[in-house]
Amino acid sequence: MVITRVSIYSRVLSILVDKGVDIISSDELGKLSGCPGTQVRKDLAYFGQFGTRGVGYNISDLKSKVTKILGMSERWKVALVGVGNLGSAFIAHEGFRRYGFDIIISFDTDKSKVGKIYNNVEIKDVSELKQVISEMNIKIVIITVPAQFAQKVADLLVDAGIKAILNFAPITISVPKNVILRNVDLSLELEALSFFLTHKELQDNELSMLYI
Amino acid sequence: MVITRVSIYSRVLSILVDKGVDIISSDELGKLSGCPGTQVRKDLAYFGQFGTRGVGYNISDLKSKVTKILGMSERWKVALVGVGNLGSAFIAHEGFRRYGFDIIISFDTDKSKVGKIYNNVEIKDVSELKQVISEMNIKIVIITVPAQFAQKVADLLVDAGIKAILNFAPITISVPKNVILRNVDLSLELEALSFFLTHKELQDNELSMLYI
DNA sequence: GAATGTGAAGGTTTTCACAGCA
DNA sequence: TGCTGTGAAAACCTTCACATTC
Numbered sequence: 001m002v003i004t005r006v007s008i009y010s011r012v013l014s015i016l017v018d019k020g021v022d023i024i025s026s027d028e029l030g031k032l033s034g035c036p037g038t039q040v041r042k043d044l045a046y047f048g049q050f051g052t053r054g055v056g057y058n059i060s061d062l063k064s065k066v067t068k069i070l071g072m073s074e075r076w077k078v079a080l081v082g083v084g085n086l087g088s089a090f091i092a093h094e095g096f097r098r099y100g101f102d103i104i105i106s107f108d109t110d111k112s113k114v115g116k117i118y119n120n121v122e123i124k125d126v127s128e129l130k131q132v133i134s135e136m137n138i139k140i141v142i143i144t145v146p147a148q149f150a151q152k153v154a155d156l157l158v159d160a161g162i163k164a165i166l167n168f169a170p171i172t173i174s175v176p177k178n179v180i181l182r183n184v185d186l187s188l189e190l191e192a193l194s195f196f197l198t199h200k201e202l203q204d205n206e207l208s209m210l211y212i
Numbered sequence: 213m214v215i216t217r218v219s220i221y222s223r224v225l226s227i228l229v230d231k232g233v234d235i236i237s238s239d240e241l242g243k244l245s246g247c248p249g250t251q252v253r254k255d256l257a258y259f260g261q262f263g264t265r266g267v268g269y270n271i272s273d274l275k276s277k278v279t280k281i282l283g284m285s286e287r288w289k290v291a292l293v294g295v296g297n298l299g300s301a302f303i304a305h306e307g308f309r310r311y312g313f314d315i316i317i318s319f320d321t322d323k324s325k326v327g328k329i330y331n332n333v334e335i336k337d338v339s340e341l342k343q344v345i346s347e348m349n350i351k352i353v354i355i356t357v358p359a360q361f362a363q364k365v366a367d368l369l370v371d372a373g374i375k376a377i378l379n380f381a382p383i384t385i386s387v388p389k390n391v392i393l394r395n396v397d398l399s400l401e402l403e404a405l406s407f408f409l410t411h412k413e414l415q416d417n418e419l420s421m422l423y424i
Numbered sequence: 425g426a427a428t429g430t431g432a433a434g435g436t437t438t439t440c441a442c443a444g445c446a
Numbered sequence: 447t448g449c450t451g452t453g454a455a456a457a458c459c460t461t462c463a464c465a466t467t468c
Contacts, residue, residue, distance in 0.1 A: 172220065237428090
């Protein structure tokens with residue numbers, strides 16, 4: 001939770017740096033990030049003291065500290081498994097590059113795709129996964145394969161020594177405790193909207209416990 | 213939180229229905245969903261009593277009740293604004309259709325795109341948004357425009373009477389309290405991975421408060 | 425005996441309130 | 447005076463323990 005918000009602060013700070021603003025208060029940063037100022041202060045306090053009492057936070061200073069906290073001082077090399085609709089879109093997605101993530105290789109099992117180059121990214125056969133990931137020194141992998149193959153791919157990745165996985169397959173996959181797995185389930189996000197549209201009568205505190 | 217998990221239970225139940233299983237215990241359903249059985253029971257208890265003590269839950273029965281709770285008894289008509297890489301991929305994405313969401317219309321401002329049909333979905337000019345959304349009786353909209361246009365699009369949607377928005381633009385947007393907004397920020401997910409890779413030394417309970 | 429449903433306990437996260445400092 | 451940093455309080459969520467039912 002904290003980390004997601006710190007990431008958002010980082011986004012907001014970038015925009016402010018570009019705008020040439022120097023100083024910001026926690027309340028203001030909170031407003032721009034969609035949370036209360038006290039939350040901002042507590043979140044940052046977890047990592048140190050970055051502000052000046054009575055003044056606020058120096059934006060470029062805070063930005064560089066937050067960047068370091070997030071481990072985003074250098075760019076990350078990323079691989080992607082499953083070059084379907086979603087996978088191709090992610091390979092072409094400018095946002096990843098802008099925020100410091102380079103998808104430099106991709107994998108699929110489809111013989112008609114393997115060997116092709118899409119958006120400067122080669123598509124290799126999944127059988128080469130372990131070797132290529134080790135050679136290219138990749139630490140983060142995105143899974144965009146159909147649900148039924150996701151666990152198998154995750155197993156391959158774990159075997160290849162990957163410690164961070166972003167999974168878009170709509171299924172529960174398991175990895176060892178020392179591997180970080182994050183799941184993004186697109187339809188599930190829409191289902192949450194469906195729920196709230198269907199239960200508009202529920203209000204505020206009733207909704208709180210149901211959220212996210 | 214509850215809703216996200218109930219959505220996952222719904223997925224698991226579908227698979228079990230297909231497999232022809234009849235009955236499942238909360239512990240088993242929890243294991244398949246990635247949470248403890250007691251969580252499953254509490255989550256379901258929020259909406260009623262669906263099981264039989266000493267026995268478990270009747271799968272097809274629970275499935276249909278959960279479907280109703282989520283508001284997924286009927287299909288939802290969805291619009292998408294911003295037919296770029298990501299937007300096109302979502303229009304083509306099978307997953308949405310499989311889980312009951314039909315993207316039936318899309319919008320963009322790019323004159324070279326407007327009027328085209330992609331994957332059976334017409335691309336209309338954003339200026340037609342309000343009228344088309346009303347005519348087509350659309351209740352849910354996906355935003356996949358660049359960050360700098362996201363707030364403007366959200367304002368248009370609110371003006372058009374939309375009450376549920378799924379935003380993929382990496383920026384904080386504000387909507388009135390009666391509008392449900394969910395944000396999916398792809399790079400932010402990767403940043404969370406970056407953080408954990410960078411701070412492997414933090415263990416378990418230290419990490420807990422940082423997680424999402 | 426087995427598994428649900430649920431009040432109570434235990435944790436975690438957020439918010440409050442204010443001391444401390446520019 | 448203004449705003450950060452932070453213990454304490456409040457709110458929230460998860461897990462436990464067990465009475466209840468099949």
